[in-house]
Amino acid sequence: MADRGGETRRTSARVLVVDEGGRVLLLGFRAGGAVGWCTPGGGVEEGESLVRAAARELREETGLEVPESALGEAVAETSGYADVGWAEGVFRDVFFHCRVASYEVDVSGLVGLERDSHAGHRWWPVGELEEFVAGGGTVYPHGIASLVRELTAGRVPERPVRLPWHH
Secondary structure, X not given: OOOOOOOEEEEEEEEEEEXXXXXXXXXXXXXXXXXXXXXXXEEOOOOOOHHHHHHHHHHHHHOOOOOHHHHOOOOEEEEEEXXXXXXXXXXXXXXXXXXXXXXXOOOOOOOHHHHHHEEEEEEEOHHHHHHHHHOOOOEEOOOXXXXXXXXXXXXXXXXOEEOOOOO
């Protein structure tokens, strides 16, 4: 659904974590009896910068600690209206990018709703991610595979890419 305008209900900072093999890390989540996949990240707390929130959420959800400077500037964003059960309104997601060597994910920092809806994690090769989406699989944000291809090729956008809204 398109952005209905109005004040943003929630801003999230998210991270596209890409390993040395060009695979992107996604976290599985349960929703309506199905499993979907999304990037690590979550809500920005009062007074917190986007990049600080991205680094904090990455640490909480994956155990990966990176300095804010390693995330650089935002590479993508998306926004629009959603009713996700616990909140309704305009949501905004801002994405940062981080390259890592292979990394063993630690989800012990998940809390509350994150823990309740968690359905695993996976390092996705871009080709498999594209096949999954083409087959009707749920991955947020839309357009992630082509963005990861650009990032792994060293083409970091000068301004954040606008991704389609996913609800």
